[in-house]
Amino acid sequence: MSFLHLLFxxxxxxxxxxxxxxxxxxxxxxxYAGAVSAPQTVVRYFVYAHGLHVMTINSAYRLSGNQYSVxxxxxxxxxxxxxxxxxxxxxxxxxxYNSGMPEPESYESAGWSRGKxxxxxxxxxxxxxxxxxxxxVETDREQILPDERKGAVDNVAIxxxxxxxxxxxxxxxxxxxxxxxxxxxxxLQVQTDGVQPLPDGASKDWGEDGLRCNFVAQQIKGFKxxxxxxxxxxxxxxxxxxxxxxxxxxxxxRIEVDSPKIGHIMVELEGKPQLQP
Numbered sequence: 001m002s003f004l005h006l007l008f009x010x011x012x013x014x015x016x017x018x019x020x021x022x023x024x025x026x027x028x029x030x031x032y033a034g035a036v037s038a039p040q041t042v043v044r045y046f047v048y049a050h051g052l053h054v055m056t057i058n059s060a061y062r063l064s065g066n067q068y069s070v071x072x073x074x075x076x077x078x079x080x081x082x083x084x085x086x087x088x089x090x091x092x093x094x095x096x097y098n099s100g101m102p103e104p105e106s107y108e109s110a111g112w113s114r115g116k117x118x119x120x121x122x123x124x125x126x127x128x129x130x131x132x133x134x135x136x137v138e139t140d141r142e143q144i145l146p147d148e149r150k151g152a153v154d155n156v157a158i159x160x161x162x163x164x165x166x167x168x169x170x171x172x173x174x175x176x177x178x179x180x181x182x183x184x185x186x187x188l189q190v191q192t193d194g195v196q197p198l199p200d201g202a203s204k205d206w207g208e209d210g211l212r213c214n215f216v217a218q219q220i221k222g223f224k225x226x227x228x229x230x231x232x233x234x235x236x237x238x239x240x241x242x243x244x245x246x247x248x249x250x251x252x253x254r255i256e257v258d259s260p261k262i263g264h265i266m267v268e269l270e271g272k273p274q275l276q277p
Contacts, residue, residue: 038064041248042274046077048266053078055086057267060276061160063167068102068160069093087111092156094124100165100173102157104129120182127151129180138183144221152180158188159252162213166242166250172213184222190215198241202254203268210241210253231260248273 040060047055056077061070072090088111094104103124110119121133129152158179165173171192179186193212198204218235238257242250255267 038062038067039275039277041251042276043251044270045267046270048268049262050264056270063160063164066096067094068096068157068164070156070160072156086113088113088118090156092154094157094160096161096164100161100168100170101177102153102161103127104153104157107154107156122154122180122182124153129154131182134182140225141183141222142225144180144183144185148221149178149180149185152178152185155179155181162190162240163242163250163252166211166213171211179217184219186217186219188215188217193239198243198254199256202241205272206243206245206253210243211250213240213242214238215240234260236260245273248275 040062042058042060044059045057046053047057054077055074057072057074059070059072062068070090070092072088074086074088074090076084076086088109090107090109092104092107094102094106097103104122105124107122108120111117116136119133119135121131123130123132127150128146129149158177162172165171172190174191176187176189179188191214193214195209195211197208198210215238216235217238219232223232236257236259238255240252240256241254243253245251245253251269251273253269257265259265
């Protein structure tokens with residue numbers, strides 16, 4: 001699906017990637033320091049499904065006026081790790097157009113998920129995402145033609161563009177974008193909902209209010225040929241809150257997604273972010 005597809009790609013094994021969505025980047029690797037001349041922000045998120053802690057995302061990202069880079073690690077968390085193992089590492093980088101839209105350069109993820117070692121590498125040339133490597137290859141999905149994925153971006157690019165707009169005081173922006181994750185093509189619509197009180201149960205470490213952005217993600221291509229699962233075709237609605245944390249700035253502190261396949265998913269910032277060289 002859209003940038004949120006990382007959140008609910010096929011059961012909880014892929015919900016791990018929700019943190020990647022958060023621009024969350026792993027401790028195992030640092031963002032491309034040479035590409036972006038900005039300090040890195042280090043954060044940790046917990047992912048909850050049905051009230052249970054299922055994933056932990058450690059993250060670091062660099063975000064300057066016109067560039068971004070991210071490194072991320074997401075792992076099965078809580079008691080859920082007794083039943084399923086997921087350990088995914090990710091790196092991505094890119095630029096922003098003058099309009100604020102992201103211009104990805106590269107996206108790569110690798111690690112253990114759904115019982116196999118997996119590797120995905122995407123390079124971007126002239127607004128065209130090109131899959132450089134995919135292991136194992138998924139051959140049981142409908143084909144996505146080059147013209148269809150032209151102009152599509154990856155999940156991390158979407159979140160970094162949203163964070164960039166928020167930090168620049170431009171709200172969440174309004175509009176739609178195509179997202180390609182290597183095998184699925186989705187649309188994502190984002191809308192600013194304004195500053196409002198945080199939901200009940202949210203962390204109050206930094207304040208009572210946050211800037212809320214609403215989004216709707218919907219897969220439009222890349223469905224499994226062997227499946228008539230109607231749930232995968234339904235729109236998935238969600239909300240993200242940003243808070244201004246002292247000495248750090250605007251940070252995504254909470255994400256909620258209503259998934260037809262999994263139900264309510266919540267991602268929450270765990271502890272205060274850290275700035276590092």
